[in-house]
Amino acid sequence: MVLHPVLGKLVSKRVVLASASPRRQEILTNVGLRFEVVPSWFKETLEKSSFTAPYEYAVETAKQKALEVANRMHVKHLRTPDVVIGADTIVSVDEQILEKPIDKQDAYRMLSRLNGKEHSVFTGVAIIHCHSKDNRLEMEITDFYEETKVKFSELSEELLWDYIHSGEPMDKAGGYGIQALGGMLVEYVHGDFLNVVGFPLNHFCKKLAELYYPPSKHNAQHKKYNSIPSVDTFENRSDGEGESSNFTEYKVASKLDSSGMDSSGAVYTSENSSAVRTGFTVPLENQNGVSQSASKLPSKILELMDGFRASKVLFVASKLKIFDNLKKKGPMKAVDIANDIGTSVCGTERLLDACASLGLLEKTPQGYSNTDSANTYLTSDGKYSLHGYIIHSNDHLWPLFTNLEYAVQEGSRQNHRAFGKKADDLFKDYYHSQEVKQRFMAAMHSIARLTAKDVATAFDLSQFKSACDLGGCTGALAHELVQVYPNLKVTVFDLPEVIANISFFQPSGQHTAPVTFVSGDFFKDNLPEADLYILSRVLHDWPDEKIHVLLSKISAVCRPGLNMEKML
Numbered sequence: 001m002v003l004h005p006v007l008g009k010l011v012s013k014r015v016v017l018a019s020a021s022p023r024r025q026e027i028l029t030n031v032g033l034r035f036e037v038v039p040s041w042f043k044e045t046l047e048k049s050s051f052t053a054p055y056e057y058a059v060e061t062a063k064q065k066a067l068e069v070a071n072r073m074h075v076k077h078l079r080t081p082d083v084v085i086g087a088d089t090i091v092s093v094d095e096q097i098l099e100k101p102i103d104k105q106d107a108y109r110m111l112s113r114l115n116g117k118e119h120s121v122f123t124g125v126a127i128i129h130c131h132s133k134d135n136r137l138e139m140e141i142t143d144f145y146e147e148t149k150v151k152f153s154e155l156s157e158e159l160l161w162d163y164i165h166s167g168e169p170m171d172k173a174g175g176y177g178i179q180a181l182g183g184m185l186v187e188y189v190h191g192d193f194l195n196v197v198g199f200p201l202n203h204f205c206k207k208l209a210e211l212y213y214p215p216s217k218h219n220a221q222h223k224k225y226n227s228i229p230s231v232d233t234f235e236n237r238s239d240g241e242g243e244s245s246n247f248t249e250y251k252v253a254s255k256l257d258s259s260g261m262d263s264s265g266a267v268y269t270s271e272n273s274s275a276v277r278t279g280f281t282v283p284l285e286n287q288n289g290v291s292q293s294a295s296k297l298p299s300k301i302l303e304l305m306d307g308f309r310a311s312k313v314l315f316v317a318s319k320l321k322i323f324d325n326l327k328k329k330g331p332m333k334a335v336d337i338a339n340d341i342g343t344s345v346c347g348t349e350r351l352l353d354a355c356a357s358l359g360l361l362e363k364t365p366q367g368y369s370n371t372d373s374a375n376t377y378l379t380s381d382g383k384y385s386l387h388g389y390i391i392h393s394n395d396h397l398w399p400l401f402t403n404l405e406y407a408v409q410e411g412s413r414q415n416h417r418a419f420g421k422k423a424d425d426l427f428k429d430y431y432h433s434q435e436v437k438q439r440f441m442a443a444m445h446s447i448a449r450l451t452a453k454d455v456a457t458a459f460d461l462s463q464f465k466s467a468c469d470l471g472g473c474t475g476a477l478a479h480e481l482v483q484v485y486p487n488l489k490v491t492v493f494d495l496p497e498v499i500a501n502i503s504f505f506q507p508s509g510q511h512t513a514p515v516t517f518v519s520g521d522f523f524k525d526n527l528p529e530a531d532l533y534i535l536s537r538v539l540h541d542w543p544d545e546k547i548h549v550l551l552s553k554i555s556a557v558c559r560p561g562l563n564m565e566k567m568l
């Protein structure tokens with residue numbers, strides 16, 4: 001894999017991405033780079049008129065973002081990073097620079113300017129090599145920019161507003177995200193697509209190649225790589241070029257030394273050269289300077305290995321209602337949040353920093369605040385809140401999954417290990433206490449409400465007159481179905497314990513055909529008559545024999561020819 005020799009040079013270094021952009025994190029993670037995220041506090045307020053070209057503004061902002069993080073980490077006596085990467089993406093149209101919109105009107109203003117026209121997307125990138133010497137921070141800065149041309153189709157006002165109301169424009173330069181819904185607005189792209197999404201990966205790798213594998217003296221006049229050098233390139237350069245490559249190595253090392261990089265950070269070592277000469281693999285340096293084979297970085301495996309930590313951070317922050325608190329009170333310092341929720345200051349600060357690194361919170365000098373998606377999905381009262389499901393995941397699924405090993409060994413549910421009691425009937429377990437019941441219903445409600453529209457519109461159900469949602473819980477899907485199909489009569493069938501508690505979850509002030517709720521046990525009682533039966537998130541809970549009973553009952557009440565059974 002051609003990219004690895006270049007990115008491999010960063011493996012043994014402490015790399016920091018000075019950006020809160022989830023897109024940048026994803027692009028770099030996808031190619032196996034390991035890095036920490038420390039979002040920059042630099043305010044993007046440089047005077048635009050003082051730059052002669054838009055890209056200069058993007059490059060300078062990228063540099064300032066990276067410098068702020070490098071300095072802060074050094075001053076706060078956090079271990080000084082080896083490399084800090086900063087980036088800034090802007091859209092430029094008619095000589096004007098567009099950044100992220102401040103509100104919906106601003107997004108409308110930007111999108112209207114882009115409508116039907118070609119514009120440029122510039123991303124400026126700064127790579128800072130840092131070294132701490134006598135408590136002084138020394139840095140070497142490399143920067144560059146990439147331009148991509150994008151053309152929008154002619155778009156109607158209605159479409160622009162629909163797009164704005166989707167919420168997507170708000171954290172994106174120019175007010176659109178080409179990687180998601182915004183892709184529908186775009187007629188063509190000339191240049192690097194990832195540059196538009198926030199990080200010009202190809203140019204970044206070429207820059208690293210220039211830095212870490214500078215051309216030998218024979219071709220020194222070609223300072224830049226037009227393509228990312230392949231493994232072959234490095235092998236050939238070393239082969240039979242011992243002296244000249246050593247000479248280049250020295251030059252690079254001393255260049256970096258003069259700017260403060262220590263010898264362990266030197267770009268080439270003799271071990272490297274010999275490893276390169278022997279071919280096959282390109283070496284990576286580990287902390288001890290011992291070279292190791294750079295077979296494919298196991299990024300997927302590393303992600304799986306550490307994924308549980310990220311999940312737990314989300315669960316705990318939700319459980320402590322941090323997102324609710326921040327929605328109410330705006331930016332807050334760690335100490336104030338800790339006081340509000342009665343937790344330790346140091347523990348809370350770490351949790352908040354972890355949330356910021358995961359892109360759930362924003363961290364600025366004013367304190368921590370919710371990102372747009374935290375406001376929409378993580379607060380407990382939002383229309384699309386996932387809070388209930390997150391708490392269910394933490395309190396119920398997490399302990400069960402902790403016992404997965406036993407479940408596999410024994411082939412049985414692990415409720416007795418997770419909760420100290422046997423679960424002959426899963427739902428008896430959920431409903432044995434009011435608290436667990438509410439939690440489970442809130443979980444089902446939040447996930448069903450989020451997905452209901454997609455489920456209801458994934459099929460054309462207009463030929464059906466009546467539907468029965470078996471195990472439909474609070475009726476979230478049912479309410480969406482009657483909105484989409486006003487002539488459809490929907491019955492929700494669920495256990496009496498559930499039906500007795502649905503009032504809290506009913507939509508208020510919605511003018512739609514009513515949904516009927518019927519209580520019963522679908523294994524024992526008669527099923528309500530309907531043209532269409534919906535089984536959503538039901539079958540996975542039961543063993544095959546019980547599923548057979550249920551499907552046979554549905555089959556018996558279906559009238560041949562007219563009815564259709566669906567498992568959604």
Ligand SMILES: Cc1cn([C@H]2C[C@H](O)[C@@H](COP(=O)(O)OP(=O)(O)OP(=O)(O)O)O2)c(=O)[nH]c1=O
Nearest residue numbers: 019020021088089172173176177178196197198
């Ligand atoms: C044009 C466009 C921009 N973007 C994003 C990339 C950037 O994240 C964002 C531009 O804002 P930036 O200020 O470059 O970055 P950021 O605020 O997201 O993160 P930070 O300042 O911490 O580095 O717009 C898309 O995701 N898709 C697009 O199509």
